[in-house]
Amino acid sequence: MTEAKDIRTGIAMTFKKLAGRNITDKELDVLAKLQNEEYQKFNKNLEKTKGWLQTGAFKISETDDKASIAANAVVASTIMNADASITKR
Amino acid sequence: MCNNHHHSKLTSTNKDLQQIEKQLDRRHFLKQTSLGIGAIALGSLLGAEKAFAGIGKESTEEEILKVYNKNRLGLPHHAPKAKRIIYLFQSGGPSQMDLFDYKPKLSDMFGQELPPSVISGQRLTGMSGSQSTLPIAPSTFKFNQYGESRAWVSDAMPYLSEVVDDLCFIKSMQTDQINHTPAITFMQTGNQLPGRPAIGSWLSYGLGSDNENLPTFIALVSKNGKGQPLKASLWGNGFLPTEHQGVQFRSGKDPVLYLSDPENYDGNDRRDMLDYLKHLNELQTDAYGDPEIQSRMSQYEMAFKMQTSIPEVTDLTNEPEYIFDMYGEDSRDPGTYAANCLMARKLLEKGVKFVQLYHQGWDQHNYCQEV
Numbered sequence: 001m002t003e004a005k006d007i008r009t010g011i012a013m014t015f016k017k018l019a020g021r022n023i024t025d026k027e028l029d030v031l032a033k034l035q036n037e038e039y040q041k042f043n044k045n046l047e048k049t050k051g052w053l054q055t056g057a058f059k060i061s062e063t064d065d066k067a068s069i070a071a072n073a074v075v076a077s078t079i080m081n082a083d084a085s086i087t088k089r
Numbered sequence: 090m091c092n093n094h095h096h097s098k099l100t101s102t103n104k105d106l107q108q109i110e111k112q113l114d115r116r117h118f119l120k121q122t123s124l125g126i127g128a129i130a131l132g133s134l135l136g137a138e139k140a141f142a143g144i145g146k147e148s149t150e151e152e153i154l155k156v157y158n159k160n161r162l163g164l165p166h167h168a169p170k171a172k173r174i175i176y177l178f179q180s181g182g183p184s185q186m187d188l189f190d191y192k193p194k195l196s197d198m199f200g201q202e203l204p205p206s207v208i209s210g211q212r213l214t215g216m217s218g219s220q221s222t223l224p225i226a227p228s229t230f231k232f233n234q235y236g237e238s239r240a241w242v243s244d245a246m247p248y249l250s251e252v253v254d255d256l257c258f259i260k261s262m263q264t265d266q267i268n269h270t271p272a273i274t275f276m277q278t279g280n281q282l283p284g285r286p287a288i289g290s291w292l293s294y295g296l297g298s299d300n301e302n303l304p305t306f307i308a309l310v311s312k313n314g315k316g317q318p319l320k321a322s323l324w325g326n327g328f329l330p331t332e333h334q335g336v337q338f339r340s341g342k343d344p345v346l347y348l349s350d351p352e353n354y355d356g357n358d359r360r361d362m363l364d365y366l367k368h369l370n371e372l373q374t375d376a377y378g379d380p381e382i383q384s385r386m387s388q389y390e391m392a393f394k395m396q397t398s399i400p401e402v403t404d405l406t407n408e409p410e411y412i413f414d415m416y417g418e419d420s421r422d423p424g425t426y427a428a429n430c431l432m433a434r435k436l437l438e439k440g441v442k443f444v445q446l447y448h449q450g451w452d453q454h455n456y457c458q459e460v
Contacts, residue, residue: 030368082369089379
């Protein structure tokens with residue numbers, strides 16, 4: 001998600017990889033709004049990113065935008081828990 | 090019959106799903122109207138019997154309906170005597186003829202071949218199928234009668250024999266399931282093949298919850314279990330909505346898996362994320378109309394509530410000493426059968442309707458006296 005040219009493209013790409021179908025405009029609006037709110041939240045309080053960034057196989061470097069990566073992680077987690085990912089219809 | 094009447098707002102574009110939607114719509118209408126009338130009559134009946142909290146003589150129709158609609162089917166059609174159940178399942182239990190079903194005739198017939206009237210075409214188990222002879226053997230335990238009921242109990246159960254007048258012995262049970270897994274599945278779900286709802290799931294579906302912060306049906310499995318295996322389908326919801334499946338509690342740090350939040354990401358943060366997830370799933374419901382999507386969402390909501398309610402209910406630090414004394418020393422060791430019995434008590438106190446305990450290691454074949 002972080003590698004994409006912009007957030008919406010990144011979310012759409014992640015959604016396709018996890019759910020196996022293209023994201024709809026409405027779904028993209030919901031997730032982009034979530035990403036933005038989470039980013040603002042993490043940016044205000046970087047401590048909140050701790051649990052999200054300590055999980056996983058890749059270590060975050062000091063130069064990475066922690067708020068952005070944590071916000072993307074929340075979005076990815078939301079997609080993974082959505083019905084679209086759990087049940088292929 | 091007009092198919093489009095009253096169905097102006099069909100959410101699905103799929104014809105099959107539209108058909109289901111129409112049926113649901115009609116069922117919803119019938120349920121609302123018939124329950125509405127029935128609830129008023131029931132309300133006066135139940136008000137007198139005080140069978141249900143929340144319904145009294147002064148209750149308005151709206152209040153009665155609120156209690157009435159708490160579950161999928163409405164209230165039970167009679168005032169139940171039992172309000173909550175703890176179901177103790179000792180997996181692979183020893184034979185009843187060694188415990189409470191006294192069969193003195195077996196001693197008289199010791200060594201004789203099992204008569205055809207008993208076998209009468211039944212299948213033999215894998216263990217006895219290859220035997221060249223099937224001789225009768227009596228129990229090796231001594232039996233005595235106890236209590237006012239003069240119930241027969243073997244000396245394998247010295248403590249239970251002291252409370253026989255409080256027990257109900259059922260001696261009419263029979264089954265054609267002769268192997269563990271299908272037999273247990275049959276016992277829990279009414280069918281030897283997996284896929285049907287467990288009894289606790291039916292209760293959850295039919296009677297609803299008394300505590301919206303905890304599941305209605307909880308399964309507790311003793312730790313370090315050995316012997317015949319258990320499987321999650323024994324407390325599964327089968328074809329009922331998934332929110333009615335038994336939630337398994339574990340011993341140790343996390344009684345329920347996958348409830349904890351990432352460090353520093355607290356309940357309000359999770360609430361925000363769940364609201365977005367809900368929105369996303371609502372879009373999916375609009376597109377496909379599958380009620381299971383809502384069911385899954387209510388499970389997420391339950392998990393969210395359990396983040397608070399589970400640590401509270403599993404905390405035994407404020408439990409008085411005399412309670413531990415009643416349940417024995419093992420009750421201080423989380424995950425033991427005794428500790429799970431105590432946990433079941435606490436869950437019932439919190440309004441959980443059905444707690445099922447599974448305890449393995451009761452499979453008996455030989456050396457019964459030593460075991």
